[in-house]
Amino acid sequence: MSKKRGRTEKGEKSRHRLMEAAAEEFARSGYHATKVSDIVKAAGLTQAAFYLYFPSKEAILSELVAEFKQQLRVFGDSGSNVTALAPSDVPAKMRQNIEDVLTFLLKNRELVRVALYESPEATVIHEEITGLIRENARKNWLAGHIREGLALDVVAECIFATIHASAERWLFNGEKSAKQLASEIAEVLQYGMLAHRPKNDLPKA
Template sequence: MKSKKGRKGEESRKRLLKAAANEFAIRGFHETQVSQIVKRAGLTQPSFYLYFQSKEAIFEELIADFHSRVRKLTESLLLEGGLNTQDVSKRVLSAVETVFQCLAEDKDVTKIGFFLNPEAKQMKKDLAVVLQDNLEAEQRLGYFHSELDMETVAECLIGMIEHLTDSFLLTGIKDPASLAAQVVNLLIYGMLPIERDVR
């Protein structure tokens, strides 16, 4: 069990991370100062340096944690074998909604990790590779058309999630469930009206 001092220290560290995420999201990396972070956290400047060597260090930790969380989530969404068509649609909807929920949990960290991070482009490429691996495995299970190029599908999905997060999720215009429903309706059912068999 942690000592009282240890618990208090962990709480201070969390407050600094939250305050830093908010400052970076509002001001950007270069305009944010340690003095602004500690003021927002209600702590002193010396306390900042107990936990982080520099502004760069806290920024990098926020990005690394975001990348790790999103990557693990993406890896965990692989569909298992034995699902019927209706279950596949429901599971894909649930997976996309889970991604949007993850991105909505801490909008400041999402803004930093997805958009302000100098390595954001590479991070999205890495996520696209993980997603492509999942999609190809699911394609081999017969869940998706065999002629689909899953590299292209993965890049499209990442692009859609990125743009919808920026335009609707971070702004609070739409929630994770409604965004997921639109993405899945488009990808699973397409834009053409369903033709009814009149025989």
């Protein structure tokens, strides 16, 4: 199960420092612009040491992406039994979900950038995430919490894109808290922007 045999504690620490350093550098400057020498410098090791732990620069990238995907699984089973929710509890629950995602993104901000911008799998991962959200939305739709007439794939894209963009813009630099941002996002996503709902523009339910 372990990736390498006979690993020492010290080695494990070096390996970990390399991963952290790589995540930070990749996130800051991008995969291609980051040199192996940058990574090892940040980790306090030599270049040769790098290849003790990773077969290539690409390998450390995909390992970071793998780590991100691992972290993602936490969200796989969230929002399961939405049916049980009373309609009046839905908005708060949704607000909470958004906050959870924001908190997750904040904790893994480097990984997020790596996985979503720098990885060759970026598109796939993006679709995995929006897929999770779409499934959750579908359950809520079946439970009657979501309006008729909406394209759920677009809904999912809208939710994630908004969360992600907002995180990059206000969360990662500390301009807004996860709680505050979650409220503001939820407010928009739940009831939309328009002040007036024309009579002839009702959902086709």
